[in-house]
Structure formats: structure tokens, C-alpha cells
Amino acid sequence: MxxxxxxxxxxxxxxxxxxxxxxxxxxxxxxxxxxxxxxxxxxxxxxxxxxxxxxxxxxxxxxxxxxxxxxxxxxxxxxxxxxxxxxxxxxxxxxxxxxxxxxxxxxxxxxxxxxxxxxxxxxxxxxxxTSPMWDRLELRGDKNVLGEFMEFKGKHEDMPLLKKVKRSKVSRFVIQKSTLFGGFGRSRVQILYSPRDYRAEGTSSSEWKEISVKQYTEIHFQPLHSKKVRKFKLSSVASVTLSA
Structure with missing residues (x-):
């Protein structure tokens, strides 16, 4: 059912x-x-x-x-x-x-x-x-895309931070709105990510972690039934849920 x-x-x-x-x-x-x-x-x-x-x-x-x-x-x-x-x-x-x-x-x-x-x-x-599980990418505006999260693409200096958000360690990440940092008006985006947790009660809000990257960062995601990998600007994404 x-x-x-x-x-x-x-x-x-x-x-x-x-x-x-x-x-x-x-x-x-x-x-x-x-x-x-x-x-x-x-x-x-x-x-x-x-x-x-x-x-x-x-x-x-x-x-x-x-x-x-x-x-x-x-x-x-x-x-x-x-x-x-x-x-x-x-x-x-x-x-x-x-x-x-x-x-x-x-x-x-x-x-x-x-x-x-x-x-x-x-x-x-x-x-x-043994059924396959799919990742879910939620765009702003309540549109969901099922498929496979491939990788982040961003500035070289942001990649060490982005490597923390990987499937083996993270079950979900949420994109916050852009904010200005420093005196030069540089815009950055906050990513809140939830460590993968197999306990029955799941992850508490206090366990969420945060990184900040440049707004030009992209998410590469391959939609279900598509052979092409799509590129999504981080600012257009609300959240991504990663299968185990």
C-alpha cells in the first residue's frame, strides 16, 4: 500500500x-x-x-x-x-x-x-x-528533482569546506540566503548540513553544522531518467537530501 x-x-x-x-x-x-x-x-x-x-x-x-x-x-x-x-x-x-x-x-x-x-x-x-534510493534536490518554489547528487563546483578556496559535505558523512544540507561579508560587499551563502545519524531519534537541531561559501558555487545533479548532469546555482536550491 x-x-x-x-x-x-x-x-x-x-x-x-x-x-x-x-x-x-x-x-x-x-x-x-x-x-x-x-x-x-x-x-x-x-x-x-x-x-x-x-x-x-x-x-x-x-x-x-x-x-x-x-x-x-x-x-x-x-x-x-x-x-x-x-x-x-x-x-x-x-x-x-x-x-x-x-x-x-x-x-x-x-x-x-x-x-x-x-x-x-x-x-x-x-x-x-535491494531497490535503489534516490537523492532529492528541492528548488526554491517547492519543485523537487529526484536523481543523484554528483558534486559541488566552486572557487578553489571553498573546496576544502565543501568536501565536508559528502554522502558518507551527511544526510541532508540546507541552503541559506546570501549575506554580505566584509567591507567589500562580498556575498556568501551559508550551507547547514546534518551529519548522517542512524539512531532512531535522528539528528537534533544542535548537531547541525555550517559552512560559508561564495555565491557562485554550483551543485551538479543528474536527474532521474536523464543522461545529462544539470548545474544548479546554489542560490536557487533550498535543500538536498542524500540517500545512504
Missing amino acids: VVAINNVSGFVEVDKDGNWFTEKKRKKEVIPNPVLEVSRIAANLQSYLEQRGATLPNGIVNGRVVLPNPNCKPSYTINLQPEVISSDQWEDLKADTKGGLSTWIKGAFHGNKSDIQDSLLQNLYSILS
Whole structure:
């Protein structure tokens, strides 16, 4: 099952194109159809699993959109969609887990253990445990690019600092806005980076480290399904998440 969490609040309606929208302070905020998106991801996942040799029962991979915010008031049309789980339903599901595994989770595969043979479960585990993970580059303006972070390109004097931000040591770095340094108006960019940490609680905010480099620094990133490496100016990037 593919689950998408949408923390939208307020009254949510559906427009003529099937997208969702809310109106806050007389401003319309459009949300691209979450059900369509999660269904697309589920279909891609099923296709990938089948390409890797898994023989899947019909309907085993499906998508759900969870609306956990109690202040979310979806329209009747949205509530009718079986893929959508409202905040009330979500609370019921959470209460159900207190006595053990939720019946919703148990039924996620539309069947019991006899429907899913141990051999298939082992095959799925093998496939998913060896699936590739991608880096994520987030541009300013909420646009994400999946692919592989290649390297930094910058001034020679900045490279020793940039070498600290490498995959084996860092899980994520965030680009701060440019600031002026010194009396000559030289603009530099701050990079906050999070040391890779495999503890369950993750990295605390106090463990983030910072370096400062010239604004002309570039990130070289190869997008998914592309043979070309793209160059992004550091000032256009919000953050980069690195796979292990």
C-alpha cells in the first residue's frame, strides 16, 4: 500500500478538473488531485515489482490519501472516494491499533495470509531491500528533482569546506540566503548540513553544522531518467537530501 499524508485544513472542494482546492483569506489554493497522484505512484510501484519478477495478485498494490488534520473539512465528493481516509476515520484507525495491529493495516493487501504466500512475501522483501534510493534536490518554489547528487563546483578556496559535505558523512544540507561579508560587499551563502545519524531519534537541531561559501558555487545533479548532469546555482536550491 502507498499512503500519502496531506495535512490540509479548512473546507476542501473539487474543481472541474478534479483537483482539490481550499480558499483562505479569499485566496484560492489548488491541490493537484492527491488521489490521482497516489494511484499513479501505486501503479508505478506495481509495475516496478513485476519487472523485478514478482507475480502480484490483482489489487495488491493500492493507494490511500490520509487527511489527519481535524480541521480539514472535505466535501461530500471527496469523502465518497474510497482512497480517502478522513480525520475521523484516521482517529478510529489509531484507536484500533491500541489492541494490536489495525484491521485496516491487516486488510491493506485485500486478503489474509492464504492470499499472499510466504514465497511472495519473501520475494517482495528481497526486491524492496535491494531497490535503489534516490537523492532529492528541492528548488526554491517547492519543485523537487529526484536523481543523484554528483558534486559541488566552486572557487578553489571553498573546496576544502565543501568536501565536508559528502554522502558518507551527511544526510541532508540546507541552503541559506546570501549575506554580505566584509567591507567589500562580498556575498556568501551559508550551507547547514546534518551529519548522517542512524539512531532512531535522528539528528537534533544542535548537531547541525555550517559552512560559508561564495555565491557562485554550483551543485551538479543528474536527474532521474536523464543522461545529462544539470548545474544548479546554489542560490536557487533550498535543500538536498542524500540517500545512504
